[in-house]
Amino acid sequence: MPELPEVETIRRDLEPLVVGRRIVGVEVDAGTIELLAGAPIEVLRENLVGRQFTSMGRRGKYLLLGLDDGRTLVVHLRMTGxxxxxxxxAPPEPYERARLVLDGxxxxxxxxLRKFGTWRIVESADEIVRRLGPEPIDGDFSLAALRAALAGRSAPVKAVLLDQRRVAGLGNIYVDEALFEARVRPDTPAGALSPAAVRRLFASTRAVLERGIEHRGASFKxxxxxxxxxxxxxxxxxxxxxxxxxxxACGAAIERTVVGGRATHFCPRCQPRARRRRAPDAR
Ligand SMILES: [Zn+2]
Structure with a gap:
């Protein structure tokens, strides 16, 4: 499933190609009604034909395509979009469902393929993205924000990082990678992380996302x-x-487990169970 680095790569690719272009036609596969939450396909045509793209933004895993009437086409790729x-x-794409015909x-x-992706045309993107947590790369994500997101929670740290209301844009790949880089076991209760571990996790979260963008996203599937x-x-x-x-890093075999219902990968040696903080001679 595309996460922040994948969506950001798409955004950067499309921005110079699409902004300033006018939509001159909309073609939609008749079986693709789910795309608009059940609204008829005509809604797409009525709202999009004649419009010009004015911006190409992103928030979390959402693409925000600005239109010249002030509204926004909000796209979420979900599983396979x-x-x-x-x-x-160019020949049609595999599993092509819709096409915006542009001028030029x-x-x-x-x-x-799976048809879980969504398009919404909204007056303001805020209607959809206002509940998202801080933006890890170029937004208001900070050590203090991460500390606040984790503090006092008994849920596994991985589950908290996947929660888009705590931090926007992370998914299964980059959370596993960030936890590895921070040497934090994914099932550690979020509130039990030491201040040093939270600092490492803050740095690693940004690092893995930035690396993902540098490498233009992960194409596992x-x-x-x-x-x-x-x-x-x-x-x-x-x-x-x-x-x-x-x-x-250490040669130990990477293990797979399930945390918060998600397949989870970690190194049992580099990511040891957090030790209870007791007196130094306690065993
Ligand atoms: Zn290791």
Whole structure:
């Protein structure tokens, strides 16, 4: 599932190709009603044809396509959604569901194998993104914000990091990677982390996301960038889906477990169970 680095890569790809373009047509596969939460396809046509894209933003895992009437097309890729720019004559995408025909001879194409992706046309993107937590890369995420998100919680630290209301944009891949880099066991109760561990986790969270963007996202399965090409980050992961393989840091076999209902990968040696904080001679 695309996370912040994947969505940000798409945003950066599409921005120069799409902003300033006018939508001259909308083509939607008849079976794709879920895309708009059940609203008829005509709604897309009525609201989008004739509009010009004025901006290409992102918040968490949402793409925010600004329209010249002040409204925003908010796109969430969910499991398998892809938003790809193509020249008009390019062959259809696999599982193509919708197409915004742009002036100048190109299209913005939507494909979605599982059909969980969503498009919403809203007066203000705030209607959808206001509940999201701080933005880890270029927003208001801070050590204090992370500390506050974790403090006093008995839920596993991994579950808290996945909660979009605590921190926006993280998903299964980057949370496992950030916890590894911070040497924190994923099932540690969030509130039990030492101040030093929270500091390491703050730094590692940003580091893994920035690296993910640098490598143009992780293409374990469905993700492609804004021009339909896979990313590279899946070749750089330390623990995610490396079950049984040797840890690059210590050689121990990476283990897989389930935390908060999600497959979770960690190194049993680099990420030891947090020791209870007791008197130094207690055993
Ligand atoms: Zn290790």
């Amino acid at each position: 892809r938003l790809v720019w193509r020249e008009r004559e 001879g190109s299209d913005l194409r939507w494909s979605d 469905d993700y492609v960038d804004g021009q339909g090409n896979p990313g590279q980050q899946h070749m750089y992961v330390q623990v995610f889906r490396r079950t049984g393989k040797p840890c690059y």
